[in-house]
Amino acid sequence: MKKVKIIGGGLAGSEAALQLAKENIYVDLYEMRDIKTTGAHKTNKFAEFVCSNSLGSYDITNASGLLKHEMEELDGVLMNIVHESKVPAGGALAIDRELFSEKVTNLIQNNPFINIIREEVTEINDDEPTIIASGPLTSDLLAKKILDFIGEDYLYFFDAIAPIIEKESINFDKAFYLNRYNKGTADYINCPMNKEEYENFYKILINSERIELKSFEKNAKFFESCLPIEVIASRGEETLRFGPLKPVGLVDDRTGKENYAVVQLRQDNKSASLYNLVGFQTNLKWGCQKELIHSIPGLENVNIVRYGVMHRNTFINSPKVLNATLQSRKNKNIFFAGQITGTEGYTESIASGLLAGKNMARYIKGQDLIELPSETMLGALTHYITFEEHSSFQPINSNWGIIAPIELDKKTRKNKKLKNEILANRSIEALKKFTQQR
């Protein structure tokens, strides 16, 4: 049987290797950290958590919690080790980081199917079945080869993400649909501001705290067209009204006039449940972002499914590069897993390693690959990153806005906990049915 090459012994690569080994498939696991550092990792151990020691919620009515339960349903190996390394953290699932990566490293080292190679990979050989799981801090030489493999326009090195919100929570007594100069169908949602509201918004913005960049990110240059909103604001009180908040061409039907300023929201997913704030890429602390967004008329009670971030992050344009099986469209031998696919977070990285590992095993055995149902959180995530027609693709973490919608009466829809419980039960049922059929 063919051997599989895995590039990167992080969260995704470790889970993928252990999944393949469970299927008695031999793996060469390449990890460069003995020789070269990423700048963020501190050890040479496998599956190191680079920052916080929390994987977020384990509650099944939380999107990230559901993803963890799905991994358990799919026999994820790292989830077992998470439980073995758990430390008390209220509702969150937090671990002793060192114990966790020690345990993963032992498991990998003692596995007869996994051969560890401490080396920086600088080539992609598309004759070899390979999972690329080299993470957000992929080494420069490998990044260059990935660029050659997938094509010039499909690899990014920096996130500049605007916040994304749930449409259902927008107040349409204030917000309205309209395109600038009334062109085409009314695709944009507009949140109008009068002078006083704008001044209040501006005051909150310039007084908000920013997240400090890490040392390996300090040299990052922002494109002028992609400047953080706080940087534009720092150039003067009026700059936003001539930039992302310009009201020109947006005549409000209710008054017959243009407003003083307008925040525009653009559709973010196919089912139109999510919208992003146009021009709002930001590096503000999350608490400040929340206060700022909730100060916008129409968004006072809005659910924020992802906050804006700006940080170093190597990721591919998965909608153009990958199938929902995580196999590359260009060459069946090549799979991608982890944060490099455009999912974000520890839990999401492990989950995509799990799926890539399972699918690579099926590929090696000549079986059909798995495409998970979009009623599941992992299925929804892989569909989001591979099928959606994004105006500009940006990484995402698990959230309820991406999961296949469900018909519910108004009262149940308004009860968030109950709604999420129904969605979570549906997901586990779908997953059980799906795995029984295989």
Ligand SMILES: Cc1cc2nc3c(=O)[nH]c(=O)nc-3n(C[C@H](O)[C@H](O)[C@H](O)COP(=O)(O)OP(=O)(O)OC[C@H]3O[C@@H](n4cnc5c(N)ncnc54)[C@H](O)[C@@H]3O)c2cc1C
């Ligand atoms: C600074 C930072 C902080 C983060 N903090 C959090 C957080 O607190 N919570 C959260 O949920 N998520 C966080 N993330 C996001 C994400 O969850 C983690 O980065 C996660 O580790 C990604 O998993 P991965 O398997 O895709 O990549 P990694 O875990 O980074 O694994 C990739 C591995 O590939 C290796 N590698 C790279 N290039 C090569 C090469 N050419 N040859 C051989 N090996 C190579 C690297 O050394 C690394 O071990 C953070 C990311 C960064 C960059």
